[in-house]
Amino acid sequence: MSTALFDLSGKTALVTGSSRGLGRAIAEGFARAGARLIINGTDAARAEAAAGEFRAAGHQALSAAFDVTDEAAIVQAFERFDADGVAVDILVNNAGIQHRKPLVEFTTDEWRKVIETNLTSAFVIGREAGKRMIPRQRGKIINIGSLGSELARPTIAPYTTAKGGIRNLTRAMAVEWAQHGIQANAIGPGYMLTDMNQALVSNPDFNNWLMSRIPAKRWGNPDELVGAAIFLASDASTYVNGQTIYVDGGMLAAM
Numbered sequence: 001m002s003t004a005l006f007d008l009s010g011k012t013a014l015v016t017g018s019s020r021g022l023g024r025a026i027a028e029g030f031a032r033a034g035a036r037l038i039i040n041g042t043d044a045a046r047a048e049a050a051a052g053e054f055r056a057a058g059h060q061a062l063s064a065a066f067d068v069t070d071e072a073a074i075v076q077a078f079e080r081f082d083a084d085g086v087a088v089d090i091l092v093n094n095a096g097i098q099h100r101k102p103l104v105e106f107t108t109d110e111w112r113k114v115i116e117t118n119l120t121s122a123f124v125i126g127r128e129a130g131k132r133m134i135p136r137q138r139g140k141i142i143n144i145g146s147l148g149s150e151l152a153r154p155t156i157a158p159y160t161t162a163k164g165g166i167r168n169l170t171r172a173m174a175v176e177w178a179q180h181g182i183q184a185n186a187i188g189p190g191y192m193l194t195d196m197n198q199a200l201v202s203n204p205d206f207n208n209w210l211m212s213r214i215p216a217k218r219w220g221n222p223d224e225l226v227g228a229a230i231f232l233a234s235d236a237s238t239y240v241n242g243q244t245i246y247v248d249g250g251m252l253a254a255m
């Protein structure tokens with residue numbers, strides 16, 4: 001009974017940005033829980049290679065490479081899923097980018113790129129998934145936020161703005177779609193060891209500051225997101241709507 005609640009057998013999960021990083025770790029967790037995977041990234045070869053590795057490990061996986069800022073490509077991908085009889089039961093809006101510089105130096109184009117990649121993409125892909133989940137009267141949407149969904153830090157203004165938007169987009173999806181058996185929630189990862197943070201990992205000053213701030217006194221490993229992701233993707237969370245669960249080693253709890 002307890003493990004059945006978390007079983008994803010027979011479910012198909014589209015995880016954007018799952019060719020590497022946190023998306024890949026979440027996809028691995030879903031595969032172990034029995035889900036079929038749709039692996040995404042902008043680099044088609046990398047996405048297909050990742051899908052191939054999942055298949056070699058005995059899981060069901062296909063790749064669908066598209067840029068999450070390309071609305072036409074997103075619409076086309078969902079039309080292809082429809083034509084192939086692939087229903088997305090679980091959507092994880094994970095793909096994202098970071099861009100660091102002082103607020104006064106950001107160009108409007110740089111601002112837009114971060115907002116479109118981290119926030120507008122979740123709206124467009126969420127809309128395409130939602131349209132198809134509503135008639136089925138079930139579905140799971142997990143948007144990936146950040147500590148930036150709650151707090152700001154110097155040099156990441158568009159990212160913080162986008163991730164704050166993710167928290168409220170999640171609520172917007174929840175209030176419209178909960179009545180259709182769809183649960184939309186978010187995960188806010190703390191500082192996790194991925195390519196995106198390479199510049200911070202190798203900066204001793206930043207590391208000293210971080211270790212003084214994180215109650216757990218360490219960086220997070222990508223696979224530490226898996227438990228929250230499976231919870232929100234599974235029948236264990238059928239009455240959980242519009243929440244952001246922070247997986248951050250206690251950082252948001254600390255003064």
Ligand code: NDP
Pocket residue numbers: 016017018019020021022023040041042043044046047066067068069094095096097117118144145146147188189190191192193194195196197
């Ligand atoms: P990575 O840079 O390690 O991986 C990014 C993934 O997203 C890759 O698979 C990449 O694929 C894909 N991607 C990037 N841009 C696009 C795009 N335009 N369209 C489709 N796919 C794209 O990032 P992380 O794993 O660290 O981050 C994943 C998410 O988690 C992001 O939303 C990030 O903001 C969030 N996050 C990360 C934290 C961390 O500590 N790492 C903390 C809090 C939140 P490809 O190379 O093929 O384009």
